[in-house]
Amino acid sequence: MKDTATTVMERCELLGNISEEPGILVRPYGSQAMREANNIVSGWMRAAGMTTRQDEIGNLIGRYEGSGDRTLILGSHLDTVRDAGKYDGILGVMVALACIQQLHNRGEQLPFSIELVAFADEEGLRFGTTFLGSSAYAGAFDKSRLALEDQNGVTLSQAVRTFGGDPDALEGDGRGNGDLLGYCEVHMEQGPVLEQRDLPLGVVSAINGQSRVRVGFVGKAGHAGTVPMEGRQDALCAAAEFVLEVESAARAEPGAVATVGEISALPGAVNVIPGEARHSLDLRHPDDAARERLRDHLERRAAEIAASRGCEHEWQLRQETPAVPTDSDLSELLGRAVEESGATVRRLPSGAGHDAAQISALTPVAMLFVRCKEGISHNPAESVRSEDVGVAIDVMSRFLTLLAQGAGSHSETSQEASP
Ligand SMILES: [Zn+2]
Secondary structure, three states: OOOHHHHHHHHHHHHOOOOOOOOOOOOOOOOHHHHHHHHHHHHHHHHOOOEEEEOOOOOEEEEEOOOOOOEEEEEEEOOOOOOOOOOOOHHHHHHHHHHHHHHHHOOOOOOOEEEEEEEOOOOOOOOOOOOHHHHHHOOOOOHHHHHOEOOOOOEHHHHHHHOOOOHHHOOOOOOOOOOEEEEEEEEEOOOOHHHHOOOOEEEEEEEOEEEEEEEEEEOOOEEOOOOOOOOOOOHHHHHHHHHHHHHHHHHHOOOOEEEOOOEEEEOOOOOEEOOEEEEEEEEEEOOHHHHHHHHHHHHHHHHHHHHHOOOEEEEEEEEEEOOEEOOHHHHHHHHHHHHHOOOOOOEEEEOOOOHHHHHOOOOOEEEEEEOOHHHOOOOOOOOOOHHHHHHHHHHHHHHHHHHHHHHHHHHHHHHHHOO
């Protein structure tokens, strides 16, 4: 019999060919390719003993009935970025499916049901807004988004309808959490940490919070040939000094990552001293207090650097999202499952956003990262090893068993605790 990791790898390969464009993988929300992927995966779900349905936004939900009245959610997403790899999102759905297939093959029923959700939109490729699928599932759909248009002028509202859902019903289509035990998502790491430590898997400690700032320096433009170096008010030089400050400050703060990814200088001519420089700043940390401390430090430094160069500075906080800690009980159980499988437990934060962040509004969440090659993601070169996928399946199966052993008592305490 073919081993389950091989089946998962083959399924990722197969889904990697379900695309809107020949030659590359691109599977946006609500597309024909997405419909086809949902059809294929729902066939696999039914073969694993699940009943399936599609909710209003288009999430594919498979349910494997258990003996008790509680439910564990497993899931990740089936949509992709443009020119995507085969594993981002898809791997998590396939690993969970493999675990349920094993239960079904053994005729085993757990004391709780499992809902496997293949989210319809995580990447936000088509409408520029992420987590359409998981936000709707979590009951947090923002209906102001329905008017958003894709490149062809099709609104999200129309896309929902074309995909078989009712846009007017989206707001009330949340899953509800009365029966939930929690949510666990397997995802490729999308970073190099596990590979560097030579570990197949990692338990996610938190999904990083994020600050996005628009930073500007305003000096004085002038003739590149006639204004002496002494006394120049070069805005780009101020920005350059600040960018290096961002790097050194982030290096000095454990867990922080900070990036200036976009910069412009005005007027932008070869023979003119830049009078204005504006750039982005993306700051992430698993701990909100540490991120805020770093943000405030950088704001102070921007002011100091500007002043020392006779420039003005601008600091515009554009967006902030808090960190999402994973649940300590579920993560400990996941860690025990990793240990039992013979692997070393490594906890690490997630630098990228995930569906789990949305689902955390509904129920406690945990995440398991799978090592990937060179940290490459959102790229057709994405690669994971079949052996690591095998360990992930083993760990998730052990996690289900551990949860089943504790589920009875957990259920009773929760019921006693509820009013
Ligand atoms: Zn993803």
